[in-house]
Each structure stands twice: as structure tokens, then as C-alpha cells.
Amino acid sequence: MAEASSSLAARGGNVRPLHPSPRPRPAGVNGWLLRPLAKPLLFALCLLPFVWLLYGAFTETLGANPAEALIRATGDWTLRFLCLTLAVTPLRHWTGWHALARLRRMLGLFTYFYVLLHLLCFAWLDMGFDVAEIAKDIGKRPFILVGFSAFVLLTPLALTSFNRAVKVLGAARWQALHRLVYAVAGLAILHFFWMRSAKHNYEEVAVYASILAVLLGARVWRWARQRR
Amino acid sequence: LAAQRSAVPGALTMEKLSAYKDIASYNNFYEFGTDKSDPVRNAHTLQTRPWTVAIEGAVKKPQTLAIEDILKLAPLEERIYRLRCVEGWSMVIPWVGFSLSELIKRVEPTGNARYVEFHTLADPKQMPYVRSSVLDWPYVEGLRIDEAMHPLALLAVGLYGEVLPNQNGAPVRLVVPWKYGFKSAKSIVKIRFVEKEPKTAWVKAAVQEYGFYSNVNPKVDHPRWSQATERRIGEDGLFQKKRPTQMFNGYEAQVGQLYAGMDLVKYY
Numbered sequence: 286m287a288e289a290s291s292s293l294a295a296r297g298g299n300v301r302p303l304h305p306s307p308r309p310r311p312a313g314v315n316g317w318l319l320r321p322l323a324k325p326l327l328f329a330l331c332l333l334p335f336v337w338l339l340y341g342a343f344t345e346t347l348g349a350n351p352a353e354a355l356i357r358a359t360g361d362w363t364l365r366f367l368c369l370t371l372a373v374t375p376l377r378h379w380t381g382w383h384a385l386a387r388l389r390r391m392l393g394l395f396t397y398f399y400v401l402l403h404l405l406c407f408a409w410l411d412m413g414f415d416v417a418e419i420a421k422d423i424g425k426r427p428f429i430l431v432g433f434s435a436f437v438l439l440t441p442l443a444l445t446s447f448n449r450a451v452k453v454l455g456a457a458r459w460q461a462l463h464r465l466v467y468a469v470a471g472l473a474i475l476h477f478f479w480m481r482s483a484k485h486n487y488e489e490v491a492v493y494a495s496i497l498a499v500l501l502g503a504r505v506w507r508w509a510r511q512r513r
Numbered sequence: 514l515a516a517q518r519s520a521v522p523g524a525l526t527m528e529k530l531s532a533y534k535d536i537a538s539y540n541n542f543y544e545f546g547t548d549k550s551d552p553v554r555n556a557h558t559l560q561t562r563p564w565t566v567a568i569e570g571a572v573k574k575p576q577t578l579a580i581e582d583i584l585k586l587a588p589l590e591e592r593i594y595r596l597r598c599v600e601g602w603s604m605v606i607p608w609v610g611f612s613l614s615e616l617i618k619r620v621e622p623t624g625n626a627r628y629v630e631f632h633t634l635a636d637p638k639q640m641p642y643v644r645s646s647v648l649d650w651p652y653v654e655g656l657r658i659d660e661a662m663h664p665l666a667l668l669a670v671g672l673y674g675e676v677l678p679n680q681n682g683a684p685v686r687l688v689v690p691w692k693y694g695f696k697s698a699k700s701i702v703k704i705r706f707v708e709k710e711p712k713t714a715w716v717k718a719a720v721q722e723y724g725f726y727s728n729v730n731p732k733v734d735h736p737r738w739s740q741a742t743e744r745r746i747g748e749d750g751l752f753q754k755k756r757p758t759q760m761f762n763g764y765e766a767q768v769g770q771l772y773a774g775m776d777l778v779k780y781y
Binding site: 351352 | 534535538539543547549550602646647648718719722734736737738739744746747751752754755
């Protein structure tokens, strides 16, 4: 969400010219990504897990403990979308598919959508919207506190995701703000690790941690190379 | 399995039974995977015949019992127990079995037998996750001798009138209804009578989260979640508030005196 591509961000993360240009659409993946259909298609794809879970809840096919299944699944999807969002910039650099940038905001907002669902499921299905009980839980348990902090830090990013926010804040400040996503990634992994520590079951945690380490490491590496 | 209704006080709760499907498909049995849907998928590799249980340690009559002998050790009873998992969910399960005390009396524990240790089978050929490092295998659980002698402590061989499904701990398991579910060791191959408090699998793995006693107690929270409420599987709907957890899982009248004067916060 916060890359050296600030010139793109300043233009609203949209590399498609605002006015029809006589230039032909580039070939290959970039050309495909620039098609008008790319965004609606991605939107539908990102909504699929939600639709699937909703269907499962209504048809009672989420197993013996549907509340637990929903809370876990929405958490899993939050992590997956966080990885996808953070993968956009390194992928652009490695592959040259620079048109990916126009999809980044939607992936970021879907990360927020799934974390909102995750929080909603926890607050509703686990805590019955008992606000005092929820506040106590957040204060008392580090694993909940860490997860909640990640949600809080992600909120200003979602709120400033529209084009005008970049202009109002200025590209540099907007970019600095959106670097919070790196902290969110760290907190999210810690939250997942702590949750799994009960069962000493770290395999999946390790998978997500490795993916995030590669995605964040790629940024550090690039930054270090550029400074030389 | 032919079984008579139990006459032990507290052994037949009148609550609505959990569905067989839920009881036999939502399991914690880490030898077959840590996800609760893993055991039903993986436990078919468990060989429950032939099966023996070695009884050793501080007893006058150490012996190895074949499962066929265990089934004939005492008349089988139906007992309907609440099961409260430490994770915050519960079920109501119609078990078939008899009091563990029947077996204990037969082997005549000596004065040194202050605790009883239960060992689960740990065979990587039959149990795929025994190769993982989730726990220190074999799974060991334990009770104080007076807890083990309590008539509600059940040696179970069946549920819903049928032989135990593998994923529920076939062919013989422990059921201690006033303690969190993990205390009830499954697929038992060894029972040892010892002088010192056993180092159980969960005490070794995370003593600050799972104590030796692990009595169901709504007032003593798990470090990462509250134990004040629970979700009754299959009964508490998706949007229904969880129900309050009862002291000793509702068996306080029967087992409370075992813990008279004990600080249950310290001995969690």
C-alpha cells in the first residue's frame, strides 16, 4: 500500500489513462490487467469466500461448531488478502506487470472487509455483542489485544483509500501512513501464532510468516539496493 | 452393547443428547490431527483388536488385561454425561462403560499409589500425527487416586449403545465429567499407579494454560479466553448467547468434597 510508486498512488493508483488515448493497449499480462473487465472480475473473485461462508451458514454445512468455523475462516481470509495485497508491489517489480497496481486498492479494501467480518463474528457469535465483556477480553488477553490493534491500525488505511485522500494528505504523507500495513502484517502473524500456540500447531503460521517475510524482505532488499 | 441404566448419583443428566454425528465428527484426538475434523477422517487406521491394557506400578496385582476381559470386568452401564471442552464448547453424551474404581479395586493399589497415570497408544503406523511435535507422545493423563476412585470416573467402551468409534478413543477410554475433556485419555494402553503427581502431556506442553487438576471452573479463566460460558454443540444456535458454565461442570454435589479446602485458583 505504500511503495516507491508514489507517482502512481498520486494519480489514484490508476494507470489507465483518464481519457481514451490513441496508444494501443500493451500486450500480454499488462494488457489483460488493463481491460475494463479486470476490476469487476477481481471484485467477484474476492467476494467468493464471503458468499461461500454465508451459504454454509444458511445451509448449516459449517460443521458441528459453525460459530467457530466462521470466526476462523474470516481470520484466515483476512491473512490471505493481506498477503495478496502485499504481494502486488514485489510482483510488479519481478514480473513487470505494472498494471497490477490498479488492483491493489481493491485487495487492500477486501482485507479490511474480511477483518471487519472477523471482528463482527467474534463480537456477535462469541461474545453476544456484550460490549463490556468484549472490552474486558481485549484488555485481558494479549492475543485478542494484538488482533484488535491490527484492526485499529488498518482502519485509517481503509478510510484514506480513495483518490482524494492522496491529494488531501499529500503523496508523501499518504505513503507514510500506508506503511502502517507492515506493522499490521506483524501483528496479524503474532495474533495467529498466539492463537495456534494452544495446540503447538505452527505449520500454517510458518507458511503465512514465510510468505510475509518474503514480501516484506523484498521491500527491504530493494530499498537497500537503491540506497547504494 | 447391552447396558443397564446407571444407578450412580449424577450419572444420568436429563439434558438433550448431542447428535451422534456431532459427537463422532467433532473431536480433539491429536494423534490423528489437530483439527477437530481430522480424527473422523484419519482414525480408521487404528487397530482396536487385539488390544491390551497393562496395569502396573504400585499395585499388588499388576496384570495385562485383554480388551475382551475388560468388557467383562463389570456390568456395562449407560451414563449420560455433560462433556465440557477446555476450548469453551460442550456436549451431552450417552456413554457405555463402568466405574474406573471397579478396575482399580481388582488390582489392589498399595499405600504408595497416590496418583493414577493413563497412557494413550502412540503408534506412528496407526496414528499419523504421533510423528509431529505437537505434544510429547505418548499422551499421558493422570488423576489423584481419590478422583480415580470416584464412582463418576468412567471407563468407557461405547457411546449411544454402540462400540466406541475410533475417533472417540476406542476401544477403551477414560471419561471424567467434572474435568475439562482433555483429562479423559483415549485409547488407553497402560494404567500406572504412582506416588508422585504425573507429568501429563498438557502440563509438559503448557503448564500455565492446562494445570494437572483442570476441573471445570467458570471462575478460573484460561489465560487466553474466559471459561465463564460455553457453547453447547448442535443446540446453541449460531446467534444464541453461550450458556453459563457450571462449577465442576454441574457435578459439584457429587465431587465437591474431593476438593474441600483446596485453593482452586492455585490448583487449576
